[in-house]
Amino acid sequence: EAQVTQNPRYLITVTGKKLTVTCSQNMNHEYMSWYRQDPGLGLRQIYYSMNVEVTDKGDVPEGYKVSRKEKRNFPLILESPSPNQTSLYFCASSPFRTGVYEQYFGPGTRLTVT
Amino acid sequence: GDSVTQMEGPVTLSEEAFLTINCTYTATGYPSLFWYVQYPGEGLQLLLKATKADDKGSNKGFEATYRKETTSFHLEKGSVQVSDSAVYFCALSDGGGDYKLSFGAGTTVTVRA
Numbered sequence: 577e578a579q580v581t582q583n584p585r586y587l588i589t590v591t592g593k594k595l596t597v598t599c600s601q602n603m604n605h606e607y608m609s610w611y612r613q614d615p616g617l618g619l620r621q622i623y624y625s626m627n628v629e630v631t632d633k634g635d636v637p638e639g640y641k642v643s644r645k646e647k648r649n650f651p652l653i654l655e656s657p658s659p660n661q662t663s664l665y666f667c668a669s670s671p672f673r674t675g676v677y678e679q680y681f682g683p684g685t686r687l688t689v690t
Numbered sequence: 691g692d693s694v695t696q697m698e699g700p701v702t703l704s705e706e707a708f709l710t711i712n713c714t715y716t717a718t719g720y721p722s723l724f725w726y727v728q729y730p731g732e733g734l735q736l737l738l739k740a741t742k743a744d745d746k747g748s749n750k751g752f753e754a755t756y757r758k759e760t761t762s763f764h765l766e767k768g769s770v771q772v773s774d775s776a777v778y779f780c781a782l783s784d785g786g787g788d789y790k791l792s793f794g795a796g797t798t799v800t801v802r803a
Contacts, residue, residue: 580733607789618694618779618793619734626789634790666733670789677722677783679791681734 578603580682582667588688589657597652597685599667607670608650609634609679610642612663619666625650626672657689692717696780696794703770703801711765711797713754713780721782723747723756723763724791728777737765737778770801 580601589595601608609624611634621634625644639661641653650669654661664686668679697712715721725737725747738747743758752767763780780794 609790611791616795618795619781619791620793621788621790624788624790632788634788668791672785672789677785677789677791678724678736678739680736681726683733 578680580667580669580680582665582682582685584685585683586686588690590690591658592656595654595657595687597654597665597667597687599650599652599682600648601650601667601669601680602648603669603671603680604647605669605671605680606647607672607679608644609668609670610640610650610652611666611668612636613666613684614663622652622665654687657687659689661687662689663687692721692782692784692792694780694782694792694794696778696797698795698797700798700800703799705771705801705803706769707801709765709767709770709774709799711778711780711799713763713765713794715761715763715780715782717761717782717784717792718786719784720758721784723754724781724783725752725754725763725765726779726781726793728779728796730776734779770799772801772803775799775801 610622611619623642667682670679726734740747740756
């Protein structure tokens with residue numbers, strides 16, 4: 577089944593404790609992206625990647641890092657989480673080079689930072 | 691920059707009622723337009739899309755028409771069911787260098803039996 581998977585689905589952590597949220601897709605998509613969803617704000621892009629070893633900042637990159645060492649994986653790293661990073665996070669992928677700009681989303685990771 | 695404005699919710703309807711969610715956008719060029727749906731506890735699913743002016747996207751009884759002259763992409767369904775209760779997001783992508791989706795704030799729809 578074609579899908580985007582994320583782990584963990586739920587995470588509660590404390591301020592300053594480094595964490596990684598994994599994302600994997602099995603559709604051979606070159607483009608991958610991370611979004612955060614906050615009430616009243618919709619989804620905002622954090623980082624994106626056009627291909628292996630190619631990443632760039634989105635609209636809200638502060639406090640996050642990403643890496644793209646393999647085509648299928650795009651982990652999101654919070655080196656020192658803070659309470660304002662409490663949010664619902666979505667990973668997405670897209671076959672953008674075909675001229676199709678829709679993105680396919682993972683199930684989401686709900687992060688709480690205390 | 692690109693932006694999407696959609697009607698604020700929440701919206702509460704009775705089963706078989708008509709649903710309209712307004713969406714207008716600001717973008718350079720000719721963006722692709724999307725409606726995504728998020729059911730409770732789940733991720734976002736693509737509901738329908740339109741890639742050029744006057745295109746009509748449709749799926750599961752929902753429809754939306756790409757209106758360039760009014761920069762709108764309103765979502766409609768003629769007869770809603772309880773299972774349509776969800777959050778609906780209007781989004782666009784102008785295919786620019788970052789290929790990002792710009793989302794509206796979302797509209798929560800609750801359908802009562």
